Amino acid sequence: MHELSIAAAVVESATGVAREQGAEAVAGVTVRIGELSGVVPDALRFSFSLVAEGTALDGAELVIEEVPAHARCGGCDTRFAVGSPPDLWCPHCDIAAAELLTGRELELAEVRMAGSP
Amino acid sequence: MCRSVDVRRAVLAKNDGLAADLRAELAERRVTAVNLLSSPGSGKTALLELVLRRARERGLSVAALTADLATENDARRLARSGAPVKQVLTGGLCHLESAQVRALIDGWLPDGTRLLFVENVGNLVCPASYDLGETLRVALMSVTEGEDKPLKYPTAFGAAHLVVLTKTDLADAVGFDAAAFTTAVERVNPGVEILHTSARTGQGVDTLLDRVLTVADGAVPHVPLLAAKHLREHGHDHGPDSADPDHGPAHSHDPDHGPAHSHDPDHGPAHSHDHDHGPGHDHGHERAPEPSTA
Numbered sequence: 043m044h045e046l047s048i049a050a051a052v053v054e055s056a057t058g059v060a061r062e063q064g065a066e067a068v069a070g071v072t073v074r075i076g077e078l079s080g081v082v083p084d085a086l087r088f089s090f091s092l093v094a095e096g097t098a099l100d101g102a103e104l105v106i107e108e109v110p111a112h113a114r115c116g117g118c119d120t121r122f123a124v125g126s127p128p129d130l131w132c133p134h135c136d137i138a139a140a141e142l143l144t145g146r147e148l149e150l151a152e153v154r155m156a157g158s159p
Numbered sequence: 160m161c162r163s164v165d166v167r168r169a170v171l172a173k174n175d176g177l178a179a180d181l182r183a184e185l186a187e188r189r190v191t192a193v194n195l196l197s198s199p200g201s202g203k204t205a206l207l208e209l210v211l212r213r214a215r216e217r218g219l220s221v222a223a224l225t226a227d228l229a230t231e232n233d234a235r236r237l238a239r240s241g242a243p244v245k246q247v248l249t250g251g252l253c254h255l256e257s258a259q260v261r262a263l264i265d266g267w268l269p270d271g272t273r274l275l276f277v278e279n280v281g282n283l284v285c286p287a288s289y290d291l292g293e294t295l296r297v298a299l300m301s302v303t304e305g306e307d308k309p310l311k312y313p314t315a316f317g318a319a320h321l322v323v324l325t326k327t328d329l330a331d332a333v334g335f336d337a338a339a340f341t342t343a344v345e346r347v348n349p350g351v352e353i354l355h356t357s358a359r360t361g362q363g364v365d366t367l368l369d370r371v372l373t374v375a376d377g378a379v380p381h382v383p384l385l386a387a388k389h390l391r392e393h394g395h396d397h398g399p400d401s402a403d404p405d406h407g408p409a410h411s412h413d414p415d416h417g418p419a420h421s422h423d424p425d426h427g428p429a430h431s432h433d434h435d436h437g438p439g440h441d442h443g444h445e446r447a448p449e450p451s452t453a
């Protein structure tokens with residue numbers, strides 16, 4: 043379950059941001075997870091609450107934005123949903139996609155600082 | 160009052176950065192690292208033992224790191240080849256990270272090593288997220304694991320530079336459908352080469368070593384559509400698209416082109432299935448036939 047490691051990286055990164063901002067604690071973070079990132083949102087939620095304990099993120103809210111995987115066809119320039127299980131071939135032209143546009147995200151999008159009372 | 164900051168940084172930025180540094184340092188030392196990913200029991204150690212042995216017979220300096228949750232058995236097996244081998248005990252961690260590889264090779268990896276093989280922890284999910292500074296990522300599976308496994312683990316197979324099928328000596332016994340497997344691989348990783356190997360018969364061992372050496376000699380590996388963003392943008396200094404972050408792995412200036420390939424002439428046919436290359440389409444892909452059972 044590498045979501046524990048991923049959660050630890052989120053906590054570490056968000057703690058760094060809070061420090062830069064001069065904040066003592068983090069109220070919440072938003073993480074973007076692509077459909078093809080290999081990270082399971084529920085497992086990350088579970089891991090996050092464990093890893094956050096006793097850190098600046100103790101009790102912080104975790105918002106997960108799931109990003110669907112989309113690819114672009116170089117033949118007809120259509121953007122299409124890769125689907126699940128993924129298929130990286132253009133449904134119109136039956137040629138391989140030119141590029142994957144979204145779906146590999148694993149990023150810390152936003153950090154919300156806990157305000158001073 | 161609640162202040163929020165837009166950060167938009169990769170969660171694994173630290174690992175990615177360390178991996179990029181490691182890749183650069185290895186390149187300076189002329190070492191090419193190969194990351195082997197598969198489920199437990201797919202035959203990584205058995206195949207690697209033969210590859211190491213063959214490499215030494217061919218006079219190449221090779222070394223290997225092997226990761227397991229526990230026991231030094233794999234290192235003992237690999238060391239029979241005579242190559243320097245180091246066991247990594249992850250103590251329960253399900254994947255390797257680049258900082259571990261970095262720490263392990265310091266003061267151990269002999270100067271003049273040409274190829275460093277890293278047998279990752281047996282797991283097709285977690286290791287797929289972690290760049291180890293490798294130049295070549297290989298996803299393996301055996302004929303007993305089901306033809307559709309690449310669809311079940313798309314991140315591992317989709318981001319591989321090379322796919323290796325193992326235990327082909329058992330293919331007939333288990334009724335392995337090679338065409339269905341090829342279709343599944345092509346669906347998640349169009350254009351990737353598939354090698355058929357067996358540690359029993361020795362099939363594909365030399366070919367695998369040849370492919371690794373081709374990359375070590377500077378050929379650009381296949382660029383998977385699912386390659387992690389930091390690799391598409393910065394990872395391959397010699398990659399044609401590395402300078403342009405807006406471009407994906409494909410040569411998007413040419414609509415007839417599929418995903419980019421190695422342009423090495425020695426590379427041989429890129430796929431295990433037939434290609435119908437029309438004029439002007441020499442890098443295009445034909446989808447493998449649908450399996451009859453689909």
Ligand SMILES: Nc1nc2c(ncn2[C@@H]2O[C@H](COP(=O)(O)OP(=O)(O)O)[C@@H](O)[C@H]2O)c(=O)[nH]1
Pocket residue numbers: 197198199200201202203204205206281325326327328329356357358359360
């Ligand atoms: N028949 C056959 N068995 C193999 C082959 N490669 C490995 N095995 C067996 O599969 C089991 C697991 O192999 P191992 O190399 O330890 O897999 P790993 O966990 O991926 O390192 C062992 O019992 C091996 O003897 C092969 O090519 N053919």
Ligand SMILES: [Mg+2]
Pocket residue numbers: 203204233278
């Ligand atoms: Mg092993």
Ligand SMILES: [Zn+2]
Pocket residue numbers: 115116117118119120132133134135136
């Ligand atoms: Zn199209």
